[in-house]
Amino acid sequence: MYNPTAENIIVVKDLVKKFGSFTANDHLSFEVKKSEIFGFLGANGAGKTTAIKILCGLSFPTSGKLSVGGFDIYKEREKIKKNIGYMSQKFSLYEDLTVFENIRFYAGIYGLRRKVIEERAAGLMQKLDMKEARDKLIRDIPLGWKQKLAFSVAIIHNPKIVFLDEPTGGVDPVTRRQFWDMIFEASRDGITVFVTTHYMDEAEYCDRVSIMVDGKIAALDTPENLKNNYVAASMNEVFLKLARVKIN
Amino acid sequence: MSAITVEHISKHFANARALDDISFSVGRGELFGFIGPDGAGKTTLFRILATLLLPDKGMAIMNGVDVVKEYRKIRQDIGYMPGRFSLYTDLTVEENLNFYATVFGTTVAENYDLIKDIYVQIEPFKKRKAGKLSGGMKQKLALSCALIHKPSVLILDEPTTGVDAVSRLEFWEMLKRLKNNGITIVVATPYMDEASLCDHVALIQGGTLMTISTPSDVVKTYPWNLFSVKADDIFSLLNDLRKFPDVHTVFAFGQSAHVSFKEMNVEPGSVKRYLQDKGHSGVKISVAKANIEDCFMELMNV
Numbered sequence: 083m084y085n086p087t088a089e090n091i092i093v094v095k096d097l098v099k100k101f102g103s104f105t106a107n108d109h110l111s112f113e114v115k116k117s118e119i120f121g122f123l124g125a126n127g128a129g130k131t132t133a134i135k136i137l138c139g140l141s142f143p144t145s146g147k148l149s150v151g152g153f154d155i156y157k158e159r160e161k162i163k164k165n166i167g168y169m170s171q172k173f174s175l176y177e178d179l180t181v182f183e184n185i186r187f188y189a190g191i192y193g194l195r196r197k198v199i200e201e202r203a204a205g206l207m208q209k210l211d212m213k214e215a216r217d218k219l220i221r222d223i224p225l226g227w228k229q230k231l232a233f234s235v236a237i238i239h240n241p242k243i244v245f246l247d248e249p250t251g252g253v254d255p256v257t258r259r260q261f262w263d264m265i266f267e268a269s270r271d272g273i274t275v276f277v278t279t280h281y282m283d284e285a286e287y288c289d290r291v292s293i294m295v296d297g298k299i300a301a302l303d304t305p306e307n308l309k310n311n312y313v314a315a316s317m318n319e320v321f322l323k324l325a326r327v328k329i330n
Numbered sequence: 331m332s333a334i335t336v337e338h339i340s341k342h343f344a345n346a347r348a349l350d351d352i353s354f355s356v357g358r359g360e361l362f363g364f365i366g367p368d369g370a371g372k373t374t375l376f377r378i379l380a381t382l383l384l385p386d387k388g389m390a391i392m393n394g395v396d397v398v399k400e401y402r403k404i405r406q407d408i409g410y411m412p413g414r415f416s417l418y419t420d421l422t423v424e425e426n427l428n429f430y431a432t433v434f435g436t437t438v439a440e441n442y443d444l445i446k447d448i449y450v451q452i453e454p455f456k457k458r459k460a461g462k463l464s465g466g467m468k469q470k471l472a473l474s475c476a477l478i479h480k481p482s483v484l485i486l487d488e489p490t491t492g493v494d495a496v497s498r499l500e501f502w503e504m505l506k507r508l509k510n511n512g513i514t515i516v517v518a519t520p521y522m523d524e525a526s527l528c529d530h531v532a533l534i535q536g537g538t539l540m541t542i543s544t545p546s547d548v549v550k551t552y553p554w555n556l557f558s559v560k561a562d563d564i565f566s567l568l569n570d571l572r573k574f575p576d577v578h579t580v581f582a583f584g585q586s587a588h589v590s591f592k593e594m595n596v597e598p599g600s601v602k603r604y605l606q607d608k609g610h611s612g613v614k615i616s617v618a619k620a621n622i623e624d625c626f627m628e629l630m631n632v
């Protein structure tokens with residue numbers, strides 16, 4: 083839910099990231115509100131991954147002022163890491179561990195106690211209707227289950243923010259929608275969701291969407307306003323209008 | 331004669347059934363799409379067509395030639411773009427292209443016309459190592475390499491996965507031009523919206539073909555009463571619609587929800603009143619035309 087008066091959970095001011103002479107992020111400025119589902123879109127190579135790595139405390143910006151979850155990106159990176167969750171399509175769970183072992187591993191890393199881990203694992207199995215899969219290896223469960231489990235594990239420590247980097251790539255359309263139900267629910271529970279996707283219908287599920295072109299934010303607004311401003315019937319059209327000119 | 335005929339192909343891996351009794355045929359010069367999620371069996375099928383994998387049962391004929399018995403002939407005749415980027419990342423753009431041309435006993439110059447439209451877009455980067463290209467550029471190079479020996483059939487395994495919407499659109503425009511050159515193209519994709527760009531589509535899930543048809547005929551077969559509903563709060567809207575009596579399915583589609591009823595006599599007005607009684611604001615409801623994704627989900631039978 084986007085509430086303009088809510089607290090700013092992410093503040094980015096004049097973020098610049100250079101690799102040699104190449105500017106990957108060129109003076110990005112934006113805020114994300116608590117509980118918001120924030121879509122972070124852009125063409126391949128527009129600079130999304132670079133910015134996400136910085137926001138997750140994995141890479142330093144060249145310059146700019148940033149705070150994530152109320153913590154300073156330069157001085158409090160370890161606190162940031164404890165207060166965020168991360169999931170991507172490419173890396174999420176360990177294939178050669180069981181469902182329960184993955185839950186225990188991630189929850190353990192975030193310092194949850196054994197008893198709490200047992201409770202949350204049981205709750206998760208119940209909620210995902212995966213009780214019989216508890217002791218199965220991740221490699222042996224369907225992709226749709228993996229994705230839903232990976233998301234649940236990414237928020238098992240109840241983080242302030244969860245970063246989702248193309249979380250739904252390749253999954254069937256029904257699972258994709260069930261996945262978004264989980265995102266809506268997390269947002270209801272107060273978790274801020276920062277998500278990238280190449281599915282433009284998913285951009286419409288976001289409260290607000292930013293579109294990056296060539297290292298800059300070309301547009302940032304609600305899907306409704308973006309469609310009105312760019313006289314477009316869908317977010318796909320908005321995206322094409324903004325990004326097409328820039329790509330060869 | 332059709333370009334590709336597949337009859338009763340099955341393939342198992344250990345205990346997993348990858349393909350189960352698949353049959354279809356692709357006309358010469360046709361653009362034929364396999365639409366389905368990861369794990370549907372698309373890659374297994376394409377690897378069989380590309381002579382890289384043997385089926386357990388059934389047969390596949392390409393241009394009148396059996397893919398198992400005469401695999402060497404087939405390999406001269408097809409261009410195959412695997413799902414994973416498989417060019418040499420430590421060779422430059424130019425070197426990759428020359429390499430593939432040489433392997434097939436031809437030169438870049440000889441078939442340049444065919445790849446020109448695509449290659450000019452990456453030519454400014456011809457001295458760059460393939461591993462250093464962006465996703466969209468890698469895909470253009472891979473397509474150029476798959477085309478350089480002038481194949482009569484192109485087999486493209488998820489060429490647009492992980493690629494942004496702009497590059498996807500441009501890629502399909504390239505495919506259209508290749509089709510106009512008479513090349514038969516089979517392409518796999520998890521993106522349902524790409525179905526409408528194909529001459530025929532096969533919807534595939536769990537190793538079985540759910541339907542094969544033209545995109546416009548697929549959507550005509552959608553059997554139920556379908557509405558598109560909007561409200562200010564989409565999450566509550568979905569949840570409340572699921573509780574509506576006799577509802578068949580409720581799925582989010584962007585900022586709307588598609589709701590279906592098996593009963594043909596459900597009135598939009600009654601749904602609207604129900605939602606307003608639940609406290610929804612901004613409720614709009616209209617009769618919807620099913621798209622490929624509606625049909626796919628219906629066929630998945632969940």
